[in-house]
Each structure stands twice: as C-alpha cells, then as structure tokens.
Amino acid sequence: MNSKTALYILKRVLLALFTVFLVITITFFAMKAVPGGPFMSEKAVSPEVQAALEAKYGLDKPVMEQYFTYVKGIVTEFDFGPSIKQRGRDVTDIIVTGMKTSIPLGVAAAGIALIVGVILGAGAALRRNTVFDKSIMVSMTAFVSMPSFIMGSLLLLLFAVALQWLPANGTTKAGLILPIITLSLSPMAHITRLTRSSMLDVLGQDYIRTAKAKGVSGRKIIFGHALKNSLIPVITYFGPMLAYIVTGSLVVEKIFAVPGIGRTFVSSITDRDYPVIMGTTIVLATLIVFMNLVSDILYKVVDPRINLK
Amino acid sequence: MDLKRFSMHTNLDSFMPASAEDKEYMVKMRPSSTFFKDGVKRLLKDKVATVSFFIIVILVLSSIILPMVWPYSYAEQLGLQLGKPVDDSFNNLSPFTYGLTESERLLGKASFHQIVIEAPVDGGSVTDKQIVAAAQLRAEQILAEFNATNRTETDFAALSSHSTVDSDALNLLNISYEYTDGISHTKIGRTNKDYAEMKSWLWSTTGLGKAVRAAGDVQMFKDVDGFHIVYFSGYSGETESVFPHVFGTDSAGRDYFIRIIYGMRVSLIVGFFASIIVLVIGMTVGSIAGYLGGKVDLVIMRIVDIIYSLPDMLMVILLAAAFKTSLGTMIEGTVFQAIGGNIISLFVVFALLYWVSMARLIRGQILSLREQEYVLAARTAGAKGGWIIRKHLIPNCISVIIISTALQVPSAIFTESYLSFIGLGINAPMPSLGSLANDALNGISSYPYRLIVPAVVISLIVLSLNLFGDGLRDAFDPKLKR
Numbered sequence: 001m002n003s004k005t006a007l008y009i010l011k012r013v014l015l016a017l018f019t020v021f022l023v024i025t026i027t028f029f030a031m032k033a034v035p036g037g038p039f040m041s042e043k044a045v046s047p048e049v050q051a052a053l054e055a056k057y058g059l060d061k062p063v064m065e066q067y068f069t070y071v072k073g074i075v076t077e078f079d080f081g082p083s084i085k086q087r088g089r090d091v092t093d094i095i096v097t098g099m100k101t102s103i104p105l106g107v108a109a110a111g112i113a114l115i116v117g118v119i120l121g122a123g124a125a126l127r128r129n130t131v132f133d134k135s136i137m138v139s140m141t142a143f144v145s146m147p148s149f150i151m152g153s154l155l156l157l158l159f160a161v162a163l164q165w166l167p168a169n170g171t172t173k174a175g176l177i178l179p180i181i182t183l184s185l186s187p188m189a190h191i192t193r194l195t196r197s198s199m200l201d202v203l204g205q206d207y208i209r210t211a212k213a214k215g216v217s218g219r220k221i222i223f224g225h226a227l228k229n230s231l232i233p234v235i236t237y238f239g240p241m242l243a244y245i246v247t248g249s250l251v252v253e254k255i256f257a258v259p260g261i262g263r264t265f266v267s268s269i270t271d272r273d274y275p276v277i278m279g280t281t282i283v284l285a286t287l288i289v290f291m292n293l294v295s296d297i298l299y300k301v302v303d304p305r306i307n308l309k
Numbered sequence: 310m311d312l313k314r315f316s317m318h319t320n321l322d323s324f325m326p327a328s329a330e331d332k333e334y335m336v337k338m339r340p341s342s343t344f345f346k347d348g349v350k351r352l353l354k355d356k357v358a359t360v361s362f363f364i365i366v367i368l369v370l371s372s373i374i375l376p377m378v379w380p381y382s383y384a385e386q387l388g389l390q391l392g393k394p395v396d397d398s399f400n401n402l403s404p405f406t407y408g409l410t411e412s413e414r415l416l417g418k419a420s421f422h423q424i425v426i427e428a429p430v431d432g433g434s435v436t437d438k439q440i441v442a443a444a445q446l447r448a449e450q451i452l453a454e455f456n457a458t459n460r461t462e463t464d465f466a467a468l469s470s471h472s473t474v475d476s477d478a479l480n481l482l483n484i485s486y487e488y489t490d491g492i493s494h495t496k497i498g499r500t501n502k503d504y505a506e507m508k509s510w511l512w513s514t515t516g517l518g519k520a521v522r523a524a525g526d527v528q529m530f531k532d533v534d535g536f537h538i539v540y541f542s543g544y545s546g547e548t549e550s551v552f553p554h555v556f557g558t559d560s561a562g563r564d565y566f567i568r569i570i571y572g573m574r575v576s577l578i579v580g581f582f583a584s585i586i587v588l589v590i591g592m593t594v595g596s597i598a599g600y601l602g603g604k605v606d607l608v609i610m611r612i613v614d615i616i617y618s619l620p621d622m623l624m625v626i627l628l629a630a631a632f633k634t635s636l637g638t639m640i641e642g643t644v645f646q647a648i649g650g651n652i653i654s655l656f657v658v659f660a661l662l663y664w665v666s667m668a669r670l671i672r673g674q675i676l677s678l679r680e681q682e683y684v685l686a687a688r689t690a691g692a693k694g695g696w697i698i699r700k701h702l703i704p705n706c707i708s709v710i711i712i713s714t715a716l717q718v719p720s721a722i723f724t725e726s727y728l729s730f731i732g733l734g735i736n737a738p739m740p741s742l743g744s745l746a747n748d749a750l751n752g753i754s755s756y757p758y759r760l761i762v763p764a765v766v767i768s769l770i771v772l773s774l775n776l777f778g779d780g781l782r783d784a785f786d787p788k789l790k791r
Binding site for chain 2: 019023030031034142145147148149150153156157162243247251254255269270284285288
C-alpha cells in the first residue's frame with residue numbers, strides 16, 4: 001500500500017464519517033420539524049402531564065441542546081434514548097433485538113446471492129450465446145426490475161398460499177426461507193450480470209490466451225486465472241447490495257411478519273415512534289455507509305491496476 | 310484479371326460502362342438524415358425497445374382515456390347509497406360478478422313468481438263469498454299438487470294468505486299467488502350466465518310451458534279439472550346492461566379495475582414529474598458546475614459527493630415520514646392539496662436527493678464540451694455564459710440527458726410504489742400500485758388476483774420503461790452501449 005492509497009483511504013473514511021454525522025443531523029432535525037411532536041396522540045393529555053412528559057424526555061430544553069445531548073448519547077454510549085410508544089424500552093434495546101433476527105437474514109440472503117450469482121454468471125459467460133446463457137440473462141433482467149415487495153408478495157402467494165410448501169409467517173426457522181429467497185433474488189441477478197460481463201472481459205485477455213497456448217487445462221484456466229480476476233468488480237457491488245438488502249428487508253419483513261429491524265422500522269413509522277425512527281435510520285444508514293466504504297477500499301486494494309485519483 | 314498490387318496495370322473493370330444499378334446509386338444520393346432520424350431508425354430496429362415502447366404507449370393512453378369512459382370512479386363505494394344502509398353485497402366481488410342492486414338492474418327490477426289460477430264459477434256470482442272460498446280451497450289443493458310435481462323456487466301453497474282474488478269476467482275468478490322478494494337473486498345467481506342457466510332449468514323442469522311474453526315469462530299453462538293454472542316467473546320491468554367489474558371490487562366495494570388504472574396513472578405521473586424535477590435541477594447545477602469550473606465546481610461537487618454517499622432510500626423514507634405531516638398542514642387550502650401532501654413530499658425528496666447523478670453526468674459532458682472551438686467562437690463573439698450553456702452546450706449533450714431522464718422514470722416509479730407499500734405514499738382513497746399491493750396482502754388467500762394484477766402492472770411498467778431506456782441509450786448514444 002503506497003501513500004496514495006493511504007491518502008485515498010483517509011479521504012474516504014473522513015467522507016464516510018461526515019456522511020454519518022450528516023445522517024444523524026438530518027434525521028434529528030427532520031423529526032424535530034414534524035409539527036405536534038410525539039405526544040400528539042389520540043388521547044387528550046392535560047397540560048401538566050404534557051409538560052411532565054416533555055420534561056421526562058428532555059423535550060422542554062432548547063432544540064440545539066437536545067441535539068447535542070442526542071449526538072453525545074450516540075457517540076459515547078450508543079444510546080438512542082427511550083422509545084415513546086413501547087414503554088420502558090430503550091431504542092438501543094429494540095434495535096439490538098431486531099438486529100438479532102435481521103442480520104442472519106441479510107447475511108444468508110447476501111451469501112446465497114453471491115454464491116448462486118457467481119456460479120450462474122460464470123456459467124453464462126462460459127456458455128456464451130447459448131440457450132442457457134440467454135435464458136439466464138432474460139430471467140435476471142426480470143429479477144432486477146421487479147421491486148422487492150412485488151417479489152416477496154408473489155413468492156408468498158405461490159409457495160405459502162397456493163402450494164402451501166412453506167410457512168407464510170417468518171417467526172419460525174422454516175418461515176425465514178421465503179424472506180431469504182426474496183431478498184437474495186435481485187442482488188443475485190445483479191451479481192450474475194456483473195460476473196458474466198467481467199468474466200467475458202477476462203476471457204478475452206491476453207494472459208488467458210497465453211495460458212491456453214501453454215496447454216493449461218480448461219478447469220485450471222477458469223478457476224486459477226479467469227474466475228479470480230472476474231470477481232473483482234463484484235466487490236464494488238457489496239455496498240449497493242447491502243443497501244438493497246436493508247431497504248428490501250423493510251418490506252420483506254413486513255410481508256412475512258419477520259420480527260426484525262425492518263418491521264420495527266416500518267411499524268415505528270406508522271406508530272410515529274420518533275426515537276425509534278431516528279435510531280433505526282441512523283444505525284441502518286451507518287451500516288450502509290460503512291459497507292460502501294469497505295467495498296470501495298477493498299476494490300482499490302485488491303486490484304492494483306485501478307488508478308487512484 | 311490478375312492484378313498485382315503496386316503494379317502500374319490499370320484495373321480495366323473500372324472503365325466498364327456503369328450498370329443501371331450503379332447509375333441509380335449515383336443519381337439518387339442517400340437522403341440526408343438528422344441525428345434524431347438516425348436515432349429513431351436505430352431504435353425501430355431494436356425489437357425489444359419497440360415492443361416496450363408500444364406497451365408504454367398503451368399503458369399511458371389507457372391511464373388517460375379509461376378513467377374518462379369508465380362508469381365507476383376510483384373512490385366510489387358502490388354499496389353506499391344516499392339514505393340507505395350500506396349494501397355489503399358490493400364488497401369483495403369476484404371478477405364479473407355484481408352487487409344486489411346491480412343484478413336487479415341486470416335481470417329486471419322486481420323479480421317475482423306468480424301463479425294465477427283461473428277458477429270457473431259455476432252457477433253463482435263471483436261476489437258470493439262461499440263460492441269464492443270453495444274456489445280458493447280447490448286452488449290451494451291444485452297448488453299443493455303443483456308444488457309436489459314441479460320443482461319451483463317458491464312454495465306457493467304456503468303463501469295462501471298472500472293470495473289475491475279478483476275477477477275479470479263474471480264467471481271467472483282469478484286467484485293469484487305472488488311471490489316477490491330477493492330470494493331469487495341468491496338462487497339465480499348474480500351473473501348473466503347464471504341467469505341464463507336458471508332460465509333454461511326453469512324451462513326444462515316446467516317443460517309444458519307455453520311461451521307467452523307477458524309481465525314475465527309464462528312458464529306453464531295447465532288445465533286441472535277446469536281450473537286454468539298459469540305460472541309466471543321472471544323479472545318484470547326494464548332490464549338494463551350493467552358495466553362489468555372486470556377485476557371485481559375491493560373490500561370497500563370500489564371497482565378494482567379503475568383503481569388499478571388510477572394507480573397506474575399515479576405511478577406514471579409521479580415517475581414523469583419526478584424525473585422532470587431531477588432533470589431540471591440536475592441540468593442546472595451540473596451545467597453551471599461544468600461550465601464555470603474552478604471553486605464553484607469544487608464546492609458543488611463536494612455537495613454532490615456527500616448527497617451521493619447518503620443512503621438514498623433510507624433518507625427518502627425518513628423525509629417522507631417527516632414531510633407527511635408537516636406538508637399536509639402547510640398546503641391546506643392551496644392547489645397542492647388536491648395532489649396530496651405525500652406526493653408533494655415525494656417530489657421534494659426527489660428534488661433534494663436524486664438530482665446528483667444527473668448533475669454529475671451533465672457536468673462531465675459539459676467539462677469536455679466547453680473546450681470545443683465553437684464555444685470559444687461563441688465566447689469571442691460576446692455570448693454570455695447562460696447563452697452558451699443553453700444554445701451550445703445543452704443541445705450537444707441532449708442525448709445523454711434524454712437517456713438518463715428516461716431511465717430516471719422507472720426508478721421514480723419504483724420509489725413511489727415502495728413508499729406507498731410501506732404506507733408513506735399517496736393519500737387514501739387515491740390508489741397507487743404500491744398501496745393496492747399492500748392492501749391485497751391482507752386478503753391474499755381469498756383474493757390472490759388483487760395482488761397479482763398490480764404486481765404484474767408495476768413489473769410491466771418498470772420493465773418496459775427500463776428496456777425502452779436501454780434501447781434509447783443504444784440508439785442515441787452508441788458510445789454508451791454496454
């Protein structure tokens with residue numbers, strides 16, 4: 001790693017940190033801008049109770065002071081304050097509980113997308129312009145342009161309602177199969193397309209021809225030379241993939257009733273549980289920003305040919 | 310002939326008289342073609358793009374025309390009628406079925422069954438109570454027999470208290486038993502087809518009927534020891550055609566087909582206007598940054614970088630959730646209220662976040678274009694920056710602009726339907742494809758088509774717009790071809 005790379009990494013890390021800070025700020029002030037505040041509920045509350053509630057949650061203080069307290073709480077203690085609608089629960093607690101379900105879900109989806117996508121993409125590239133290649137590319141185009149909530153609902157309809165092979169409710173282990181498949185299809189399609197095009201690119205390179213001329217076996221060329229190099233562009237997709245899985249999990253967890261962070265987020269929006277909305281947005285956004293950072297840096301480090309500006 | 314390169318031999322073929330074909334080629338030069346014509350020609354060669362284009366045109370036209378001609382509206386709850394209790398027979402209808410009042414209109418207003426027994430009154434007067442009572446008694450016996458031998462829908466014998474007696478001749482007593490109520494609907498069913506089946510069943514079971522078209526259909530004409538039995542059944546009044554509910558109705562009794570069309574319309578409008586907003590902002594910012602360069606460019610591009618690194622979907626959700634309430638109160642009473650706070654907030658979100666990639670793209674184009682000689686020429690001629698951007702730079706990167714705007718539409722539609730699906734989209738009762746899909750999830754096992762239809766429509770829109778955008782790119786900017 002030379003000084004240029006180090007400088008690049010430093011710049012990217014700073015930008016990421018700034019982005020996270022910006023996300024916190026936007027989230028905080030966007031939620032503060034909502035008229036009425038969180039206690040404007042259906043029940044009429046007497047002014048004293050209202051004041052007491054606001055004092056309890058620190059809402060009577062000036063906005064800037066609230067802001068600094070909030071940022072300080074997040075940075076020092078990973079504390080997002082208490083939930084308003086779920087009495088006695090901290091937002092941090094709610095997020096951690098949700099994450100325990102959502103992280104395995106997301107990791108499984110990403111893993112499947114990666115493995116199947118690379119296999120299909122490489123297969124399609126090696127059998128270029130055959131029926132196999134064309135049918136894969138057509139179905140992948142369909143998967144890419146199909147929104148996750150449509151995909152999830154249709155899978156639910158097909159496998160849980162019509163065929164009744166899998167449970168529709170995501171609270172059990174078997175019930176997680178459908179959400180995982182739903183989440184993995186679109187990233188899989190992207191990875192397939194990426195792998196196919198980069199594999200085609202690599203297969204046309206001189207060193208592949210040299211290896212062939214030297215009499216290296218086909219399998220060794222594919223696994224030893226072509227595949228490894230054609231996987232580099234896939235790294236760039238890690239960040240967008242995580243972003244897709246995070247946003248996709250919001251609707252997928254809603255559709256399949258998975259008790260994860262996505263469903264928490266969606267229900268907190270309908271419940272107007274502002275601290276939960278803020279906390280979840282910040283955590284998920286940070287996750288995405290850092291995954292983008294990692295995949296960008298990894299990409300530049302893995303492939304020394306890439307020119308760093 | 311054997312012709313060696315670099316030899317001084319001349320190719321004699323070149324001096325042969327021109328054939329007719331050659332002459333024609335020389336006379337008729339290839340007609341000149343503009344950039345636009347060229348692009349359209351290339352686009353038409355691309356079958357996928359052409360088909361997608363026609364699908365888009367069909368969808369757009371139907372979303373414009375169908376709401377005008379369709380007899381139902383997206384918000385009209387068909388079961389709700391002024392001054393009447395809610396008729397929930399209109400809720401959750403399956404495709405091509407009808408609600409109660411609609412089937413009455415279809416089949417004729419009052420459905421009734423009537424038996425008129427003409428009783429001869431021998432040697433007496435029709436006003437004689439005893440004779441009338443005797444005739445009635447006999448009529449009831451005949452009815453009981455009739456009920457036992459003929460399967461009719463109504464047990465007329467049980468209706469003797471409802472019988473009416475009158476006479477139209479001095480020696481003839483008409484005792485009619487009428488049965489008029491709603492039972493026939495449920496028995497006969499609500500569709501045209503069911504009605505036809507029922508009619509033929511009636512005809513076959515009471516087969517000796519003589520067709521006399523009176524108030525209803527005369528099903529039977531029979532003589533039992535001097536008593537004439539005339540059995541009417543059917544639907545009196547005018548029948549009218551009722552426009553079918555192609556996809557049935559939803560749980561609130563609203564025609565589902567028109568809701569789909571409206572949802573499509575909302576999606577297309579949102580997609581179109583959002584991309585226009587993105588285009589205007591991105592083009593302005595991008596061209597200014599690209600043309601001015603230097604510090605302005607640096608600052609703008611840093612802002613673009615930061616917005617670019619924000620996780621867009623999460624920010625969209627957050628801002629939509631925040632704007633949903635605040636904008637709703639702000640726009641009350643203005644023209645925007647009709648559009649709805651959520652759609653406005655969606656546009657605001659697009660204006661805030663989605664312009665960055667467009668700005669980047671246009672800046673890159675303008676950066677290279679502004680070094681061209683014609684820009685220098687314009688500048689020496691005294692043209693101002695705005696003029697140069699408008700008249701020279703933008704027209705020269707118009708293909709890039711058109712293509713990325715076209716590709717922006719499906720992404721905006723996608724975002725809108727996603728937000729509607731999680732409940733942050735358009736206000737009820739205005740439907741959107743996303744909210745329709747969301748509503749359909751609740752009744753997924755009973756009414757799967759209610760999910761499938763919006764799902765298919767949304768996928769069709771997004772897919773065909775994407776494919777068309779790809780085709781546009783290939784046709785108008787072959788350099789970008791993947």
